[in-house]
Amino acid sequence: MDRRLREAAPHIDDNGFTARVLQQLPAPRHARRSLRGAILLGITLLASVLVYVISDGGRFLVVAMARLTTLPAFWLFALAFCSGILVMIAGVIAATAKASELQS
Numbered sequence: 001m002d003r004r005l006r007e008a009a010p011h012i013d014d015n016g017f018t019a020r021v022l023q024q025l026p027a028p029r030h031a032r033r034s035l036r037g038a039i040l041l042g043i044t045l046l047a048s049v050l051v052y053v054i055s056d057g058g059r060f061l062v063v064a065m066a067r068l069t070t071l072p073a074f075w076l077f078a079l080a081f082c083s084g085i086l087v088m089i090a091g092v093i094a095a096t097a098k099a100s101e102l103q104s
Contacts, residue, residue, distance in 0.1 A: 052058055068076070 071079075
């Protein structure tokens with residue numbers, strides 16, 4: 001299909017304009033290796049371990065799960081539904097921000 005589309009596209013002679021424009025463009029920058037990802041991952045792991053230790057080994061998670069098991073099914077459904085809506089809203093906001101960033 002790609003070959004057919006390329007064959008079907010008529011070639012418009014621009015008298016070398018495209019080649020001249022491409023030659024005047026700045027050379028592509030080489031991507032620098034950054035430690036940003038490693039630093040963020042390290043800080044995240046450190047913070048997770050610190051919170052786990054401070055919170056008595058994650059005891060609050062066990063207590064929260066025990067409370068959730070005593071809720072009626074309707075409330076569990078409502079909680080899951082509201083959580084899904086919040087995640088969807090966050091995704092729409094992030095996509096809109098990214099789209100406006102790309103248009104700028």
